[in-house]
C-alpha cells in the first residue's frame with residue numbers, strides 16, 4: 001500500500017471576482033506521506049487557505065485533482081466525501097469553533113460520540129488528549145472560561161480525537177506562548193512516530209519550520225520548496 005496520504009496533481013484555482021478571473025495558483029504538485037509534518041508559508045493573500053480547502057475536499061479545483069489515500073475527491077458523491085473527510089482528516093483553524101455551552105472534555109468527546117464511540121471510552125480518550133496538551137486541570141471548563149491559548153489547545157485535542165490519518169492546521173501556535181508551543185511540537189512529533197500521523201501546517205512561526213520534515217513557500221502562484 002502506498003504511503004501517500006494527500007497528493008495533488010497540476011492543481012490550479014481561479015476565482016471569479018466580478019468580471020475578472022483571479023488565478024490564485026496553478027500547476028501545484030504536492031505529496032504528503034504518512035508520518036510527515038510539512039509546513040506551508042506564504043504572504044497574506046498568497047492562497048494558503050484556498051490550498052488547504054482544496055486539499056481537504058472542501059472546495060473544487062479549477063484544474064487538476066487532489067487525492068486522499070489514492071482516492072480523488074472529485075470522484076466521490078457529497079455524502080461519501082464528507083464521510084471520508086470525517087474519518088481521515090482533523091482540522092485546527094485560527095478560529096477554533098468550540099461549542100460554547102460544552103466543557104473542554106465534552107468538546108473533545110464530540111467527534112468520537114458522533115462516530116459512535118461509547119461515552120466512557122470517548123471521555124477517557126478526550127481526557128488523555130487534553131492532558132497531552134497540558135490541560136488536565138481544565139477538563140470541565142467551558143470555552144469562555146479558558147484563555148485563547150487554552151482554547152486553541154482544546155481545538156488541537158479535538159482534531160486528534162478520532163485518530164485521523166492527517167491533520168490540517170492553520171496557524172496552530174498563533175496565540176500560544178513559547179512553552180505551550182513546545183508542548184504542541186512534542187505532541188506532533190510523538191504522533192508522527194507512534195501513529196504515523198501526517199501533518200500539514202500553515203504557519204508564520206519560524207521556530208516550527210526547524211523541526212518540520214519539509215517547508216514550502218506559496219508564492220508567484222506556485223509552491224516552492226524552501
Ligand SMILES: Nc1ncnc2c1ncn2[C@@H]1O[C@H](COP(=O)(O)OP(=O)(O)OP(=O)(O)O)[C@@H](O)[C@H]1O
Pocket residue numbers: 015016017022024042043044045046047048049050051
Ligand atoms: N471566494 C473568493 N472569491 C474571490 N476571491 C477570493 C475568494 N477567496 C479568496 N479569494 C482571493 O484569493 C486569494 C487567496 O486567498 P487565501 O485566503 O487563500 O489567502 P491566504 O494566503 O490564506 O491569506 P491569509 O494569510 O491572509 O489568510 C486572495 O487574493 C483572495 O482575495
